[in-house]
Amino acid sequence: MSARILDGRMIGRAIRNRIKTDVAELSELASATPGLAVILIGDDPASRVYVTNKMKACADVGIRSTLIEYPKDVPAEALIQSIERLNDDPTIHGILVQLPLPPHHDVRAVLHAISIEKDVDGFHLYNVGGLVVGDTIFSPCTPFGVMKILDHARIPVEGRNVTIVGASNIVGKPMALMMMRRDATVAVCHAKTRDLAQYTILADILVVAAGVPNLILPQMVRTGAVVIDVGINRLPDGRLVGDVDFEGVSRKASFITPVPGGVGPMTVTMLLVNTLSAARRFVEQTHGPIPAPVHPEDITQLA
Ligand SMILES: NC(=O)C1=CN([C@@H]2O[C@H](COP(=O)(O)OP(=O)(O)OC[C@H]3O[C@@H](n4cnc5c(N)ncnc54)[C@H](OP(=O)(O)O)[C@@H]3O)[C@@H](O)[C@H]2O)C=CC1
């Protein structure tokens, strides 16, 4: 068997084309161009590359974005004040604080200062809680993007065995909650899991987000499984790889996401989706209801 490639660049492009139309429509209808503020703290070169990519993606669909930069030793109060100013700024609909923060910063205090209406990353406690009970405002972009990949390929989730490798707050845990909401049977593995293969082999859908190259080998994957590789690892030779042995696992899986070109582009796409959604909410709250965009499905919803 040779797995079919789930092409995140292509799926992302299709969604972005629709966002572009919706952004133009919203700009015209309510003269509200969606605006995203990106806060970058410190001088991590990888973070800078990601931030640049996100802002470029915004520009491509007509979303305005502003970069706010701070040195790594910025005082906590200055950071919180900056976020509060953005919370009050009517031209800003989404606020993203690029992670990881330099050491010594209190990640929670920073994330929780963001207005829940502008929390386009979905990292605020309110949105995390919303995910648990099933009525979140914003879904975290990476697992949201994974759900969109599965839906696009018409891969059913209900009743299937889903194993998630990685239990972080930004990927593994919200992924588990989204899969539960879609009535999957979910196992969540992490660094202290004994005998990882025992869980991965059961999976109809295997989502891997550990940050360990070649963590998932062919013998750990069930024939015909759907394999979603969230991992992003830069090897010493400069190559970018995921957490899955792509060559080997491709021979057993029915579908697989490549790295690059799989989940990564979908993460950025869902950030655009959430920012559009935030702008629509803002307009509706200040001007009253506006007509829904004319698409067969609502791209801003988890479904
Ligand atoms: N494609 C995309 O859009 C995105 C990609 N990423 C990538 O996904 C990966 C994970 O990111 P993130 O969740 O932020 O990372 P974290 O480092 O926050 O979490 C990693 C998780 O994987 C678990 N883990 C680590 N090693 C193993 C192992 N050997 N076996 C089983 N589980 C293990 C950890 O377990 P424990 O909890 O016990 O420590 C932890 O739960 C990274 O490569 C990151 O670059 C991240 C965000 C977006």
Ligand SMILES: Nc1nc(=O)c2c([nH]1)NC[C@@H]1CN(c3ccc(C(=O)N[C@@H](CCC(=O)O)C(=O)O)cc3)C=[N+]21
């Ligand atoms: N507040 C916050 N929100 C995030 O969503 C967030 C974050 N902080 N910190 C870092 C992680 C990581 N992340 C990625 C986004 C895009 C790609 C992406 O576009 N990847 C391309 C390749 C990019 C490359 O070539 O390096 C791909 O997989 O094809 C990857 C990873 C978002 N994150």
Ligand SMILES: [Mg+2]
């Ligand atoms: Mg983390």
